[in-house]
Amino acid sequence: DQPAPRYQRVLLKLSGEALMGDQAFGIDPAIIFRLADDILALRAMGVEVAIVVGGGNIFRGEGLAKAGMDRVTGDQMGMLATVMNGLAMQDVLEQRGLEVRVMSALSIPAVCESFIRRRAIRHLEKGRIVILVGGTGNPFFTTDSGASLRAIEIQANIMIKATKVDGIYNADPVKDPAARRYDQLTYNAALDQRLGVMDATAIVLCRDQGMPMMVIDIHAPNNLVRAVMGEPVGTLVTA
Ligand code: UDP
Numbered sequence: 001d002q003p004a005p006r007y008q009r010v011l012l013k014l015s016g017e018a019l020m021g022d023q024a025f026g027i028d029p030a031i032i033f034r035l036a037d038d039i040l041a042l043r044a045m046g047v048e049v050a051i052v053v054g055g056g057n058i059f060r061g062e063g064l065a066k067a068g069m070d071r072v073t074g075d076q077m078g079m080l081a082t083v084m085n086g087l088a089m090q091d092v093l094e095q096r097g098l099e100v101r102v103m104s105a106l107s108i109p110a111v112c113e114s115f116i117r118r119r120a121i122r123h124l125e126k127g128r129i130v131i132l133v134g135g136t137g138n139p140f141f142t143t144d145s146g147a148s149l150r151a152i153e154i155q156a157n158i159m160i161k162a163t164k165v166d167g168i169y170n171a172d173p174v175k176d177p178a179a180r181r182y183d184q185l186t187y188n189a190a191l192d193q194r195l196g197v198m199d200a201t202a203i204v205l206c207r208d209q210g211m212p213m214m215v216i217d218i219h220a221p222n223n224l225v226r227a228v229m230g231e232p233v234g235t236l237v238t239a
Pocket of ligand 1: 015076079080136143146
């Protein structure tokens with residue numbers, strides 16, 4: 001018998017920036033194909049998977065606002081960028097024979113379903129992968145906050161953020177070679193140290209609702225499966 005996964009229903013946050021790999025823009029096909037294999041492996045273990053995708057590889061509202069453009073319009077463009085990434089993920093997952101539904105916080109009925117909480121849960125129960133796009137549907141938020149919100153709404157057992165770094169460090173590991181990675185951290189410690197890898201709104205939401213969070217490296221093969229089995233990869237954030 002296979003050992004049972006630690007987490008039965010997982011919300012996976014894929015940051016847009018991580019999807020572009022070494023490219024300057026867009027999606028690196030090699031990365032999404034590999035991710036699709038990891039997600040297939042999770043399904044084979046019977047794990048229910050919802051995915052929130054970011055959009056930073058295509059567009060961020062903040063940048064344009066700094067250049068003088070309306071922030072809300074920029075954020076709407078950013079939310080639309082997450083729809084594009086979600087459609088790409090849908091395609092690669094379907095190519096692997098998985099059943100997938102894209103659900104958007106912004107209604108785009110010609111392209112995908114709208115997010116309806118009870119319907120999303122039903123899809124998961126039927127074994128479908130649910131890709132949640134459009135972030136929270138509101139400007140001034142991030143897809144990390146969207147991921148926390150949706151993880152709580154769909155009653156996931158954990159929110160896993162897969163990104164370019166392999167966990168939460170006490171300093172920026174890119175700038176400081178002496179930076180140390182935490183295996184485990186409390187919500188408040190993560191907030192106090194203003195560790196850039198996750199935004200404060202996302203952490204507070206998970207803290208207040210008791211949703212465990214994990215940060216793992218998107219590039220390490222099999223990391224996702226190991227994380228879901230409860231192995232100590234990345235950084236776990238809990239009370
Ligand atoms: N965005 C937004 N509201 C949300 C989620 C995202 O306005 O609830 C916009 C925002 O402009 C953001 C962009 O969409 O910069 C892309 O999302 P994010 O930066 O979170 O993507 P990631 O960092 O994961 O690539």
